[in-house]
Amino acid sequence: MRISTRGRYGLRAIIDLANNEYRGAIPLREISQRQNISEQYLEQLFASLRKSGLVKSIRGAHGGYLLNDSPEKITVKDILTALEGPIAPADCVLSEDILEKCNNGGNCVTRKVWIMIKENLEELLDSVTLAELKAESQNWGDYDQLISYSSDMNNKGVK
Amino acid sequence: MRISTRGRYGLRAIIDLANNEYRGAIPLREISQRQNISEQYLEQLFASLRKSGLVKSIRGAHGGYLLNDSPEKITVKDILTALEGPIAPADCVLSEDILEKCNNGGNCVTRKVWIMIKENLEELLDSVTLAELKAESQNWGDYDQLISYSSDMNNKGVK
């Protein structure tokens, strides 16, 4: 029951983007420095975010990333799903195929538990928007850099 | 956001135990056959369950495992926590130490999300008891064997 670094770093990164995009497209280099995540890893994460339609990119010099939608419309579920794939405590909650192989007609006991977890989590994560996280992080003043430098554990840092 | 085989197999196994312990101590060999999980892997899982106080063991010939408490008092949270460790989407929700290093005074934005997830999940899982799962599985008649043989995906089976 753990969120991988993709989700953890990625959420931090997109909050950083939300906090800064008023200045125009934000290059990953900036986010990398503020959040102390390697630029190369960020590229991977933003590729996923872009493919899911959460951010858009502007190429070339002075390019960077922008949110593709207003922060009010982007939820934590959108973000984590883009980065980590669908929320599925077990594979069988995703595919009908597997379901048929598994449970004589919908009656696998444990499956109900996994589905409960999935639905509960989806509802919860869908109820938190990027706008809210942005607002919260701004309430704390301009400590962005300080906070983020130490804000995750197994962070190898930028070379 | 995934539950490992420890949790998935383990939950199935303890439901199986709950369904059968009326006959006395159940040896792992039995559960192994019904659930198609290797006896040796089950040993590991039941070691965790025993150390967490959810089951008790009887050694020697005619030995086996019994629930250590009534199924009404054992929750899915107890079981999954015993098997997979504490529910913690990120490490920092567990230790105050890490917290201090991380967020100047309780203000790390993402941390709030991880804590929400943790608390939500704990509440949900704590609301489902083993007794309920047992009851459900019995409602479906005596299909235990059929169900369980195909009831999990990456199951290598018993040699």
Next chain:
DNA sequence: GCAAAGTTGATAAAAATACTCGGGATTAAG
């Protein structure tokens, strides 16, 4: 005593995760 169990610790194999690297394409600015 012997066979059926649980107990323990080590270890090996497989999979997933967490990155890194290098080269290419695009574009603003000078």
Next chain:
DNA sequence: CTTAATCCCGAGTATTTTTATCAACTTTGC
């Protein structure tokens, strides 16, 4: 037109976690 900043993409590698398996040992009922 050239250069530097930037995104883009596909591989490749290193590390960690997961998923088991094995062997030796202890306990106990018969």
